[in-house]
Amino acid sequence: MASNQDSNRPQNTRAIMSFLREHAPFSSMDDTHLAHFAEHASLRFFADGDVVLSPDDGVVKRFYVVKQGRIRGERHNEKEDRTETTFEISRGECFPLAAMIGERPTRTLHRADGDTFCLSIEQDAFITLFSESDPFRDFCLRGVSSLLDQVNQRIQSNAMASMGSSNSLDTPLERYALRNPIVCSPDLPVRKAVARMHENNVGSIIITDDNRHPTGIFTLRDLRTMIAEEKGPLDTPVRQVMTPDPCRLPADADAFEAAMLMAEHHFAHLCVVDDEQRLIGVVSERDLFALQRVDLVNLARTIGTATHLRTLVSLRSDVSRLVDAMLAHGADSGQVVKIITTLNDVTVRRVLELNLQKNDPGIPFTWLTFGSEGRQEQTLLTDQDNGILFRTPEGMTEDQVREKLLPFAQIVNKELAECGFTLCKGNIMASNPKLCLSNREWDDWFIRFIDASTPQNLVYSSIFLDMRAVFGPTEPLHELLEKVLARIRKNALFQKMLAGNALQRKPPLTMFRNFRYLNDEKKHALDLKRQGLAPFVEAVRVFALANGVETANTLERMEELAKKGVFDPKDANAWKEAYSLIQAIRMRAHQEMLERGEELTNYIDPDDLNPLDRRILRESFRQAQRLQQKLEVTYQL
């Protein structure tokens, strides 16, 4: 019957219907509604540069779908007195949504970007569809941002399928069933404190002062240690055996922050406090991950206390499962890469600790990481990029120190490789004598690097500017970084060269905004890391270093730059979102490769993505182009 009906429709109506069916929201609409659209549509042509819709046109009366070509939205930037493209609408996309629903003029000038055909319907047909078609109404009401929501929702629901839980890590802590916390005064004997815990069936008790400020925490684990190590009789006042200064978070912090704090310090409980630091509740790791099979805190603790390398190696598969779990719990890609980095840090520390127990070179050192690990942006596919910073003990030469440290570093690099941290092809590893340096040598290295860099060696060396200490004293690194940053801030030429270098990697879009593929051999491959993320990372690094932003994390750098007024807050948000979405698509690809037992790569074929993800990816790449344009303008390149 349906096909019979369809063949009664004129050819051009059928053709428009099948065009619409390829795109959201039409893909989920009924045929009768699609036919209503097609039969009431008109087709307009706009040559490149023609105005399609202007704020001066008054209340919008017409709803458009791009049939061919592209529309760009223009906004006048008053600060810089130039026109900026605020959005792009390509084949199959609709406009204007907000103005149509709000029955008002559009606020953005819509201009044809290349020769463009648009299908449109008048207000009455729009109203008919709006009132009769649920998918159409939902789409219009949720507006443009729903595209991003849809992607995020899908990432979560995919991971959720294997998890079966819907707790969101964005949930503020105050929503996590903060029972009236069980408290006691510092002088209460341990016996009575434990009795109170038992009565209330909880695993911890908070010790508070007269103002209800938490001063300590006592848990069942503390009780076990106390008895096992015979620390004293059960009549001991609890303040003598409690853990003083318990970790605390404000009530509006979210579950993610709590989980990170717990993972980092291996706590199982956190105090939740109000503005005046008064205790209002306790959150336990079990509250956070009640339904989760792999839990972050426990995993971090298991890694951090593993006694053999092979235990560490076997725990790596749990990290991958945890990534699934985190995505399912609503963590965004920024959160997940931080979690992976946290767990990687714990692994690196443990490998170092185990080796120090076996074979201590006897010289204190700081273990440095560079690049993505330095930026806390690691995914499952990760290289080793590390080095050593040491202070030369008196009476020794630097080479003598290296003689002791290098064999140690070599073993650590090898064991890290066994744990899944691929050996760095460029030999950026602590066992490389050129990267196992004293504070003085590092400083010299950076002076040479900053003063005598060529654009070529910058390409390979800029990862050293994203540096972080993972193990050992952090003070030497802080001193080094301060000097380096001050030098870069003063050196405009170096900044300009860095900016030029950052522009080497163009986002993979052609002039016509189609995907530009890697090369002929990999005809349909995009490299999400080098082509997608690198343009953001590198451009943001230049702005961060030039403006004295110390953090190495790209998202945090963008936040700082927005706070300092270097980035427009709207731009910063768009760039953060674009960066996170590319990262999310990359991580999902990694999870899928892992599932299929394939080797992890950063390549994806955009044809494998659904149309929505393809659009998101294209729009994200376009944001990278805008960021690079800002770099070009700032440094006049």
Place this chain on the structure above:
Amino acid sequence: MLDYIKQWLERRRAGQIGEHDWDNLPTPKSAGDQLLSDSRLIVLDLETTGLNAAKDEVIAIGAVAISGGVIHLDDQFDLILRRPELDISETVLIHGIGPEALTQGHETEDALLYLLEWMNGDPVLAYHSAFDQKFLEKTLKAELGYTQHHLWIDVADLLPAFFPDAKTGGKGLDNWADLFGLEVSERHHAAADALATAELTLVALNKARKEDVKTLKDLNDKLRYHRRLQNMHRF
């Protein structure tokens, strides 16, 4: 228009013959001072049994109307004529209309009267219009005795007149469609070809507006001038 066709189909199924005002069929308009931005233009494509107007016949008519520089899809014409007596084996491969579809078509006389009324005497555009003009005029004369001449404009002339430097690599509809990246839903389907031709016409009309070609007469003059220029180059 669709409702119009639907009603007509219903009447046809009920065995009625359409009623037409034979004495007041629309009179074709000439290329006068009417503004292009106000005019209604018919863009038409025919499928025929072959290329020889003396012996071949029209089997399908597809047309869309452009008003005010916009193609209104509620104003279109998409019909297969009822010509079961014709031998269509020769061209069936090109346009995909088999004998079965043909017998489901409409009484030629009736369909042509509707077409004339729908065209309303407005100028007719087609790609290589001489072909369509010859076939349509022959058919109108044979079936209805209608001999008035519409104003015909060849889109194959219109495009090079406004885009003299375009590198199309050929003079066909496909060449121009490719140049502007058009997607033709079903090539050699009269209505789909008519829509593609109409889309190209929109591109040309957009350019005309920018070159200050405002009236139907301006447009006709421009085409005549272009043709003369072409002929001069030929010698």
